[in-house]
Amino acid sequence: MPTITVEKERFFKDLGKTFRDEKEFDGILFDYGLELDEDTQLTTPEEKPYKLKIEVPANRYDLLCHQGLVLALRTYMGTSPAPNYSLSIPPPEHQWKAYVRKETSQIRPFFASAILRGIHFDEQRYKDFIDLQDKLHGNLCRKRTLVAIGTHDLSTLDHSNKIISYEARPPQDIKFIPLNKQSEYDATQLMTLYESIRRTNDFHLINWTCTRINSNKTKITLDTKDVFIDVTATDQTKLGIVINIIITMFSQYCSKPFTVEPVDIIYEHDVGSSYRSPNIEPLIFATRQSYINSVTGLSLTREATMALLGKMGHQASKGASANKPAINASTSVVLQNAPHDDLLNVAVPPTRPDILHECDLVEDVAISYGFNNLKKTFPSTNTVAKPYPINKLSDLVRKECAFAGWLEVLPLTLCSHDENFRFLGKEDDGREAVILSNPATIEFQVVRTSLLPGLLKTIRENRKQPLPMKVFEVSDVVKKDSSLERKARNTRRLGAVFVGKKSAGFEVVHGLLDRILAMLDIHWIGLTSDPSSRKSFRGQYQIEESNHPTFFPGRSARILFQPSVLIKKEGQEEGWTEIGRLGIVHPDVLQHFALDFPCSALEIDLLPFL
CATH class of the missing domain: 3.30.56.10 (Phenylalanyl-tRNA Synthetase; Chain B, domain 1)
Structure with missing residues (x-):
């Protein structure tokens, strides 16, 4: 949860209530759903002024500043009633208007604005004003990718026609002096100057005609009396939330407390579309x-x-x-x-x-x-939980693998594109793997379509452990599926890898396969040759030689499964279904994963056994 830092003395003064001790204050916070994380008077008494660090719920954006906490707690404690917010609408000749040009619809199509008249800043209020914007940018606005806030000294704007124009321009046409700088920059130079805002890909396209976003010309100071607020967004709901939070927190310092002057927003790309911003109606x-x-x-x-x-x-x-x-x-x-x-x-x-x-x-x-x-009571009805069949089956398989002397590992679900394809000798046809659009690192580019990369990486990172090594994993892989609404499906699999000093151990993974399927009442085809006996089994299986780029030629096989009448699903075709593969891992694959010893691997789907 977000943590808000407030000055203790100022906070208690604005609350207008004297607490007997810290326990009473902590209790009020707890009852309201907040938590006192730290009181620096107790932890670092040598540092003054003393501060309180308070955890607030992630969806309570009104509590992200000193002003919001005070207003909420004063209302909760009954110290003062909840404020009534209202619009102070000026005469038509003094009404500010903002025109949203059509080219902005491709970047940030939504725009809102408001004016705080006669506001009185002191050093603390000014700091809170800036801090709230930073917290909103880092929280709800997702580092300005969804919403961006701009605040300006209204007195620096052109008052001749009281018109603001929200436009999108090419980077080379945008030149101004940035905030707290002395020289003029164009948009390309700004992107180099402000490395910290490179996440906002469309920042360099947004600009004003009569003023500049975050420009030194419209900088707010302690002497500012009228504040012009603009908010641009790709999400209209978040747009309204952000501008309402800012104006409701700081309109109390206006010449008429809790009043806001609106701005008429006119959309050029949608003729006749206009509205008055902000909307503070309950x-x-x-x-x-x-x-x-x-x-x-x-x-x-x-x-x-x-x-x-x-x-x-x-x-x-x-x-x-x-x-x-x-x-x-x-x-x-x-x-x-x-x-x-x-x-x-x-x-x-x-x-x-x-x-x-x-x-x-x-x-x-x-x-x-x-x-x-609240009175503590037992519910009138009892519900008994039970695991999903696939999870119950997975737990049974995990136990059998562990009983057979194999060690379970839990690699990450994400992997690099090379690990999922090239390292395994496979090619990406674009129809299988779910690819992340914004991976944090090269290690997290795709959602795995096989358990083998994670198992082989686990062995690589534990090369110093004594051999032989037997590891397994029972987890999901994800593949594209256009027939589903989410366009992807999860498949539960068992993967296992054996690495030995002298032998690849094909017979070891083959033995694990036989053990697991036998415990699931799936019998080898040679034991179910009598058709009448198949009715008592859940199914039969066999392995068939088949080459695969991940495995050594002539040393791999596909695993075929045929369900019996006990688990055969309605409409399911007769015959054998491929459920997985096993074999000796190809030397090229071992080289890609920096493994020096021969390995054998097994991977099968578990869903057909339900």
């Missing part, structure tokens, strides 16, 4: 008192529930809203048919984008009431 959710009581085990009245929701920043009223219907009512038959005297209408503030469903309101009621105060 979202209306409907919930049922009976549902809240059934989930929490309480017997609350609607009045009591309204008070509890108020402690969490919501405004609740009885019945359904006639002016503004709940956003979740139209899709819920249960809410539509609920009695009027059971309904609650809850106005969720713009600071709480984590509220997505009726159950989220129930969670807030439970937090406000106190989880420790």
Whole structure:
């Protein structure tokens, strides 16, 4: 979870409450769902000012700064009511407009903006303002790949027509003095200058006509009185969340607290499409008192529930809203048919984008009431869990391999493209492996389609261990499958590799195969020649010589399986099915994996045995 650092003295002062001891304060944080990670007064008393490090939930973006924590806890403790946010709409001649040009639709199509008028910064508030943007960029904005925030001193902009233009331009046409720099750069030079933002591939294409993103000209200082905020995004939902969090946290310092001046956004590529930004109207959710009581085990009245929701920043009223219907009512038959005297209408503030469903309101009621105060009861029904058949089969195979003296290993699921194909003597036809679009390293390029690369790498990293070495793995491989919605399928396999000093040990892996299949009641074809006897077995198997580039020529075989009537699936064709291969590993493969001793390997699918 994210950790927020606040100055202890300032934090307690803004909370407006004196705590008897640290335990009382820690208890309030815990009840609210937060955790005091560190108090530097106790851990490093020589360092001042003292600071508190508080862990907050990952989906509570309103708690990522000092201001958000104070507002939330003051409301929760009843020190002050939840603020009401409003728009301060200027006369038409003073209304700022932003035009979104059509070329931006290919890069960051969504744009939002707002103005904080008469804001008063001091050193701490200014630091919090910058810090909140950094935390949002690193968290919700995914290092600016989804959303990017820009803040500017409004007084530095051209006020003649009060128009902002959001454009995309070629890199060579973008020239300005970056923030805290003295020289002018173009976009190409900026990409070299700011190595830390290379993740944002389209950064160098975005620019303003009347001002510059992150330019020194529009730099915000402690003397700034009017702040212009712009947010660009590839995700419209996250766009709204980000701009609402910023303005709700710092509009309290405006000349009119908790008021924001909107900006009219006009889309050039969608004629007639425009809206007023930001949208800070509360979202209306409907919930049922009976549902809240059934989930929490309480017997609350609607009045009591309204008070509890108020402690969490919501405004609740009885019945359904006639002016503004709940956003979740139209899709819920249960809410539509609920009695009027059971309904609650809850106005969720713009600071709480984590509220997505009726159950989220129930969670807030439970937090406000106190989880420790809920009655502890056993559920009225018991459910007994059982493993999926494939997992149960996998555990049985693991045990048998271990009983046979083999050691289980757990290599990584991702591997390099060469390890999955070239090192095994195979070619990539583009129809088998799932390839990562943004691998972190060369070691994690594809999802493995075979267990052998991981087993051979494990042996390579343990070359100093005494021989012989017998290792196995029971895990999934992934292959493309266009017939499925996810376009890929998992297959459970058993893989095993034997490495010896003098012998490749083909008979050892062959023996493991015989042992595993015998324990699964799959018999060698020579033992099931009598057709009448096959009905008592789960199936029969045989091996057939077959060359494969991973194995030494003439020293490999494919494993064929024929199910009996006991496990034969409806519609399954008669005959033999290839379920895997075994053989002596090719010397070229051993060389690719830096192995000096001969090896034998086995790999089979387990799904046909279900």
